[in-house]
Amino acid sequence: MLDIIKSENQVFCKTKLMTDTPLSYCPGCGHGTAHNITMEVIEEMGIVEDTIGVAPVGCSVLAYDFMDIDMTQAAHGRAPAVATAIARTWPEKYVFTYQGDGDLAAIGTAETIHACNRGENIVIIFVNNGIYGMTGGQMAPTTLEGMHSSTSPYGRDIETMGSPLKITELVANLPGVYYVARHAVHTHKHARKAKKAIRKAFENTRLNKGVSFVEIVSNCNSGWKMNPIESNEWMVENMFAYFPLGDIKVNGKLK
Amino acid sequence: MSELKLMKGNEALAEAAIRAGVDAYFGYPITPQSEVIEYLMTERPEKRTGMIVLQAESEIAAINMVYGAASTGKRAMTSSSSPGISLKLEGISYLAGAELPAVIVNVVRGGPGLGTIQPSQADYFQSVKGGGHGDYKLYVLAPASVQEMADFVEDAFDIAFKYRAPVLILSDGLIGQMMEKVMLKDQKERMTNEAIIKKYGDWATTGKTDRERNIITSLYLQPEKMEAKVRKLMKKYEQMENEDLRFEKINCEDADYLIVAYGSSARIAQKTVELAREKGIKVGLLRPITLFPFPKQQLLDLSNQVKGILSVELNAGQMVEDVKLAVEHKVPVEHFGRTGGIIHTPEEILEALEEKIIKNEHARHHKI
Numbered sequence: 001m002l003d004i005i006k007s008e009n010q011v012f013c014k015t016k017l018m019t020d021t022p023l024s025y026c027p028g029c030g031h032g033t034a035h036n037i038t039m040e041v042i043e044e045m046g047i048v049e050d051t052i053g054v055a056p057v058g059c060s061v062l063a064y065d066f067m068d069i070d071m072t073q074a075a076h077g078r079a080p081a082v083a084t085a086i087a088r089t090w091p092e093k094y095v096f097t098y099q100g101d102g103d104l105a106a107i108g109t110a111e112t113i114h115a116c117n118r119g120e121n122i123v124i125i126f127v128n129n130g131i132y133g134m135t136g137g138q139m140a141p142t143t144l145e146g147m148h149s150s151t152s153p154y155g156r157d158i159e160t161m162g163s164p165l166k167i168t169e170l171v172a173n174l175p176g177v178y179y180v181a182r183h184a185v186h187t188h189k190h191a192r193k194a195k196k197a198i199r200k201a202f203e204n205t206r207l208n209k210g211v212s213f214v215e216i217v218s219n220c221n222s223g224w225k226m227n228p229i230e231s232n233e234w235m236v237e238n239m240f241a242y243f244p245l246g247d248i249k250v251n252g253k254l255k
Numbered sequence: 256m257s258e259l260k261l262m263k264g265n266e267a268l269a270e271a272a273i274r275a276g277v278d279a280y281f282g283y284p285i286t287p288q289s290e291v292i293e294y295l296m297t298e299r300p301e302k303r304t305g306m307i308v309l310q311a312e313s314e315i316a317a318i319n320m321v322y323g324a325a326s327t328g329k330r331a332m333t334s335s336s337s338p339g340i341s342l343k344l345e346g347i348s349y350l351a352g353a354e355l356p357a358v359i360v361n362v363v364r365g366g367p368g369l370g371t372i373q374p375s376q377a378d379y380f381q382s383v384k385g386g387g388h389g390d391y392k393l394y395v396l397a398p399a400s401v402q403e404m405a406d407f408v409e410d411a412f413d414i415a416f417k418y419r420a421p422v423l424i425l426s427d428g429l430i431g432q433m434m435e436k437v438m439l440k441d442q443k444e445r446m447t448n449e450a451i452i453k454k455y456g457d458w459a460t461t462g463k464t465d466r467e468r469n470i471i472t473s474l475y476l477q478p479e480k481m482e483a484k485v486r487k488l489m490k491k492y493e494q495m496e497n498e499d500l501r502f503e504k505i506n507c508e509d510a511d512y513l514i515v516a517y518g519s520s521a522r523i524a525q526k527t528v529e530l531a532r533e534k535g536i537k538v539g540l541l542r543p544i545t546l547f548p549f550p551k552q553q554l555l556d557l558s559n560q561v562k563g564i565l566s567v568e569l570n571a572g573q574m575v576e577d578v579k580l581a582v583e584h585k586v587p588v589e590h591f592g593r594t595g596g597i598i599h600t601p602e603e604i605l606e607a608l609e610e611k612i613i614k615n616e617h618a619r620h621h622k623i
Contacts, residue, residue, distance in 0.1 A: 051462060052462060064472065069463050070469045073470070085319075085329075089331075
């Protein structure tokens with residue numbers, strides 16, 4: 001069987017820009033795929049020397065262990081402010097943040113809104129799994145109505161806890177934001193589409209177009225207390241219903 | 256060209272930042288330091304030197320912008336006043352933890368809470384005892400004149416890059432708002448991107464070339480690695496104490512009594528020294544220019560010579576604790592200070608010295 005492992009037979013290989021460090025993510029989690037397609041885009045565009053990533057606080061705080069690029073780890077929610085300064089002082093570079101829902105849509109709401117409103121020339125990759133994964137499954141701003149978490153143990157009650165925040169639609173309305181799309185990575189088909197969106201986002205940076213914002217709706221099988229397959233099915237049925245996939249703003253125009 | 260000008264402390268600091276070749280300033284308005292960003296916005300430093308000036312959405316965003324620029328080897332700074340500095344402390348702790356060079360300016364006003372917009376020195380503890388979370392210290396420079404507001408910008412960046420550590424310029428509303436003549440230095444060129452990549456390529460996140468990737472972080476999940484990081488920081492602070500302590504001694508040679516004061520209090524106390532000497536009381540002044548490192552040994556040495564020490568501060572008594580620690584109870588140490596934005600007069604200080612130190616000293620002798 002080992003005979004077939006030859007370079008001439010190779011049809012796929014891991015991007016060079018992912019390190020060999022074992023991922024710290026739970027088996028079944030979408031982060032690994034989201035990392036991978038982001039690194040593939042950077043490799044395919046040949047821009048690694050000019051790319052600076054900003055890691056958040058949350059499950060993907062250790063993104064710099066897995067992405068073989070220069071990265072700065074930001075305080076919780078502050079990645080868009082950190083990225084703002086890097087993009088302003090190095091205008092020829094590609095600067096992106098990689099953030100979760102707690103980081104981007106709760107504690108970092110001000111930084112997100114204002115970096116978007118200023119039209120900073122950055123890419124924001126927003127992985128939304130509707131829960132605080134790293135800290136053990138607490139309610140996030142994007143937790144769905146009725147969804148159970150360790151801080152909404154009887155389900156999210158809209159009256160006392162507010163509605164799940166559609167921050168992506170919110171930032172799409174800001175003039176500084178050029179491109180907004182929502183994707184997923186749970187199937188090959190979805191991952192390919194998400195990758196295309198990320199590629200478009202980085203190309204917008206090249207053209208100095210302002211903020212490109214790509215949301216990836218993902219699962220958190222551990223936090224949702226499901227097995228990976230169940231979690232993806234639940235995501236398709238419930239998360240996609242509230243956070244529909246597709247382009248939201250293209251070339252500065254709302255869809 | 257160097258230039259003699261009449262300027263406010265805040266404006267002198269802003270002009271000095273442009274001339275020092277600073278790459279970026281990120282700020283948020285707050286009294287009594289808003290002149291810094293107002294001056295910078297008016298001067299268009301992006302045209303003069305290419306320096307970036309940005310008004311952030313909050314003090315929190317501003318300090319994290321400093322963090323971002325600093326992580327790429329750029330010379331970045333921010334300024335604020337007390338309540339704003341409280342907001343920046345998270346970011347300052349991250350700067351210290353991630354070992355990033357940056358300059359933060361605090362033009363102190365009275366507190367706690369929203370407090371007053373009048374001058375104060377009540378942020379001493381916050382400045383020298385860490386302030387934010389975790390085991391870290393800031394190198395703290397305390398200007399006492401408009402000239403030092405200007406000069407300390409470059410000094411602060413030199414220290415920040417020498418140690419890869421955040422440096423605080425601890426001013427106050429008095430120094431920030433008053434006008435004095437100031438000699439401004441020649442314009443220095445900003446470093447080019449190529450020079451930054453060459454000089455700081457071993458740590459700065461400027462884009463991965465054929466070298467290993469650079470990572471800026473303050474996260475160490477393994478206890479041994481976290482402890483090693485803390486030890487490394489402590490070594491840095493020890494080196495600061497050994498190599499970069501700054502202080503000024505005025506009339507200390509023959510002094511029987513000592514006043515310790517920094518910043519605006521030191522200026523006022525200098526007049527007290529004159530008044531006392533006119534009355535035949537030999538008073539000296541020790542002015543710490545750096546509050547960390549603190550002139551501990553100098554105080555200990557002086558405690559063998561003087562009969563008592565008065566710590567004069569525009570607060571309810573903060574630096575006095577460090578003075579007491581330094582002199583190890585060898586001589587009486589008392590505090591005098593006004594709060595609420597009230598500035599003590601030289602006469603008031605002399606009165607306090609006579610009441611709290613000299614009178615007690617005589618009483619003690621009488622008892623014996």
